[in-house]
Amino acid sequence: MTEPSGTVEAAFFDGETAKRQVVGIAPATDRLALMILREDAAPLRWPFDRLRALRDQSDKGRLTLTVAADTEDEAPRDAARLVIRDKAAIDWILRTRPGLMRRDIRPGTIRSVALWLSAAAAAVVVMLYVILPALADYLADHLPVESEVAFGKSVMKQIEWMVGEDDRIDLRCTAPSGLDALDKMKTRLIRDRDIGYDLSLTVLDHEMVNAFAAPGGQIVIFRGLLDDAESADEVAAVLGHEIGHVAARDPTRLALRAAGSAGILSVVLGDITGGTVIAAAGDHLMQSAYTRDAEAAADDFALTLLNDARIDTAPMAGFFDRIATMTDQVPEYLSSHPLSADRARHARANAATHMSTEPILSAAEWQALQSICDGRARPNPPTSE
Amino acid sequence: MNMNDSLPAAYFGKKGALFALALKTSLLTIVTLGIYRFWAKTRIRKYVWSSITVGEDALEYTGTGLEKFLGFLVAVVILAIYLGFVQLGLFFLGLHFIAEPQNQREALQQIAVFYISLFAVAPLIVFARYRARRYILARTRFRGIRFGMDKAAWGYVWRAIVHSLVTLLTLGLLLPRQTFNLEKYLTDHSHFGDQSFVQGGKWTALYPAVKHILFGAGLVLLSVVVSIAANALAGPGDRFSAGVIAAIVAAIGGYCWIIFGYVYYSVHSFRYLTAHKLLAGTVGFVALPRTGKVIGIYVTGLLIISVVAGFIFGVIGGVTAVFPMSISVSTAGYIVIAVLYLGALAMLGALSLVFITQPMIAHFVDTLAVRNPAGLDSVRQRAYDKGADAGGFADALDVGAAI
Structure with missing residues (x-):
């Protein structure tokens, strides 16, 4: 196709008023610009090298042109628009003007993107890893103990209701001899150490093999853990670990961090x-x-407690070995806990250097602790005929 | 001026072209770990805007991906700092008011403390919506002239919050007042060139549009009454009496009617509000979208998307099931599965754009006309607006506009 001869009709908007003007367009005589011939004004000259078209338009039968200009707008473009519908003219312009679709980026753009990119990354990293942890630790230390205890009781109630099938039933296990054994375990572990709270231990009647520390010095052990444990020293290890969380105010600190x-x-x-x-x-x-x-850190705290109380930590290693088959399927970076195998190794190494130990409970006391949930008022099982 | 003279609007976008553009840009978005989404959104808006014509002239979208990306980065800096401090502070304050719960209801109320961040975010979401709208108008041109909106986002935020609370407290009876007043605020702060839009009419005129929501609610209420009566009358043993069945049918019918009523309300309040808008004191509008068509577009679109989604996820499920266990739980396995799912989501996003969003825009545009278009000729250009955060807050808070 050759260059179109004569002028072609097009619509023109001058960027100053919304009035539609019908104009003629033609290449300039020097072949370096597009001339826009208006009825009642001087012709406009748009240099070919600055000619730009709108991108991603839906109507292929319409070409909207503008010129690159140093304006303050979102893109360096003049506000005027020229809309061409003549097919031959569109083809000719698209074919002969390779710079038509160019994006013109102002100098300094890359610098400002890099600046804001680093500002955003810095703000997020500093908030998540410096300011929020520090602030959470500070606030945790300045939360009145009564509020923390109330918060902990609220958490415990919620857990109790989550695991229980019927919220009217109290899951707490209260066999007196079991409570005595638990108390003895606590006294031997803590001795005269100040952990900042009055420690309160609860056993809940549920088959889950787990224990957790709620805010305010409250520790919950599930019956499943007592059933699963092979000795009282294993339970002592778990308890020592949870006491470590309490002493470090972990439940409150972590809740504040998560909220922030x-x-x-x-x-x-x-x-x-x-x-x-x-x-x-x-x-x-x-x-x-x-x-x-x-x-x-809680593991280390537990080892210190157990060593000071002269309790063997080999059972702790045994416990971790048993749960490793379940927990270590997940890669460590995905898990909320260190690998159980590593924790077992750590406990075993500790056990090797502390030889003179005695069990935390007598056989009778261990028996009593394991039966702490016996006699608890359970809901009546459905009567079968 | 001649108000009988009217210029119809029309939509010319094509399914195939938009689907190709949407799929291509969302795959690029996945490859660039999400960064290309600002350019993707820009290109799709350019396509859709250029498909909308009033008379002979098309709209133009002049936003850029770069300014959106920058606006987003600014929003991240501000929000990371704001959210961290405000959420932590609110949670810490909330902890002082916790007491040991005596029953499950109190315990549930206290769980609300954990979701306190909602109070920090809700006003920001309204703020982000207004600013996103201001940005879109500032980047829309018709006949070379910019639209625009005033810097009045906070005025909108408190009005929106107060109106929502009033509507909630009156059990929805003042919904028309909320719809009208908020739309009036937005309209009265909008401009085309140097001229302003004005919202006329009165809020009580929206009440006829609410009727189907009320009918539906009445039917649900009736079903409650019937089921109570049926329970009272039923003897032991007959669990599914005619009364109970009637109550269930009425409840289902009532809910469906409420959904229909809500669409009817959106469509008909839009008709009224558009007909009572005036630009430059002389240019008017007529909008005649239809409830049946809107529901039809949703239902057809959802059907198509769910059939395709069922097929795609079936294939992905099959592929992942073929993997031996050892590979599928390894890190590489996770990545393969994640990429497959992201690709599928990109596909579904493109489909919903093509089969729901675009037909909906097309219907609303095709049923729109401008009255006395001659009044537009005297409109003059308005100054360039930096466009606030270029929709960055809306993106960071995932406010969720279709395009």
């Missing part, structure tokens, strides 16, 4: 496809990293 960092990762991900899932996963990774450190 909630949503920050999903802000970083923004409106990305599948962002909610990725943010949840990222949040899990971050919380896990927080808690892994706390878990390792």
Whole structure:
């Protein structure tokens, strides 16, 4: 196709008023510009090298042109628009003007993107890893103990109702001889050490093999753990670990950290496809990293308690070995706890250097502790005929 | 001026072209770990805007991906700091008011302390919506002239919160007042060139549009009454009496009617509000979208998407099941599965754009007309607006606009 001869009709908007003007367009005589011939004004000259077209337009039969200009607008473009519908003219312009679709980026753009990118990364990293942990630790230390105890009781009630099938039933196990054994275990472990709270131990009648520390010095052991344990010293190890969390105020600190960092990762991900899932996963990774450190510290605290009370830590190693088959399927970076195999190795190494030990409970006391839930008022089982 | 003179609007976008653009840009978004989404959104808006014509002239979208990316980064800096301090502070304060719960209801109320961050985020979401709208108008041009919106986001935030609370407290009876007043605030702060839009009419005129929601609610209420009566009358043993069945049918019918009523309300309040908008004191509008068509677009779109989704996720499920266990739980396995799912989500996003969003825009545009278009000729250009955060807050808070 050759260059169109004569003028072609087009619509022109001058960028100053919304009036539609019908104009003629033609290449300039020097072949370096497009001339826009207006009825009641001087012709406009748009140099070919500065000619730009709108991108991603839906109507292929319409070409909208403008010129690159040093304006303050979002893109360096003149506000005037020229709309061409003549097919031959569109083809000719598209074919002969390779710079038509160029994006013109102002100088300094890359610098300002780099600046804000580092500002955003710094703000998020400093908030998540410096300011929020420090602030959470500070606030945890300045929360009145009564509030912390109330918070802990609230957490415990919620857990009790979550695991129980019927919320009217009290799951707490209260056989007196079992409570005595538990008390003896506590006294031998803590002795005259100040852990900052009045420690309160509860056994809940549920088959879960677990124990946890709630805020305010409250520790919950599930019956499943007592059933599963092979000796009282294993339970003592778990209890020592939970006392470590209490002494370090971990439950309160971690709850405050989680509250502060909630949503920050999903802000970083923004409106990305599948962002909610990725943010949840990222949040899990971050919380896990927080808690892994706390878990390792609680293990160390437990070993100190057990050594001071002259209790064998080999059973602790045995316990970790048993749960390793379940827990270590997940890679460590995904888990809220260190690898159980490592924890077992640690406990075994400790046991090798502390030989003169005696069991924390007598056989009779251990028996009493394991039956602490016996005689608890259970809901009547359905009567069968 | 001649109000009988009217210029129809029309939509020319094509399914195939938009699908290709949406799929291509969302795959690029996955490859760039999400960063390309700002350019993806820009390109899709350019396509959709250029498909909307009033008379002979099309809209133009002039936003850029770069400014969106920068706006997002600024929003991340502000939000990371704001959210961290405000959420932690609110949670810490909340801890002082916790007491040992005596029953499950109190325990549930106290769990609310854990979701206290909602109080920190809710006003920001309204703020982000207004600013996103201001940005979109500032980047829309018609006949070379910019639209625009005033810097009045906080005025909108407190009005929106107060109106929502009033509507909630009156059990929805003042919904038309909320709809009208908020739309009036947005309209009265919007401009085309140097001219302003004005929302006329009165809020009580929206009441006829609420009727189907009320009918549906009445039917649900009736079902409650019937089921109570049926329970009272039923003897031991007959658990599914005619009364109970009637109550269930009425409840299901009532809920469906409420959904229909809500769409009817959206469509008909839009008709009224559009017909009572005026630009430059002389240019008017007529909008005649139809409830049946809107529901039809949703239902057809959802059907198509769920059939395709069922197929895609079936294939992915099959592929992952074929993997031996050892590979599927390894890190590489997780990545393969994640990429497959993200690709599938990108596909579904493109489908919903093509089969729901675009037909909906097309229907609303095709049923719109501008009255006395001659009044537009005297409109003059308005000054460039930096566009606030270029929608960055809306993106960071995932406010969730379709395009």
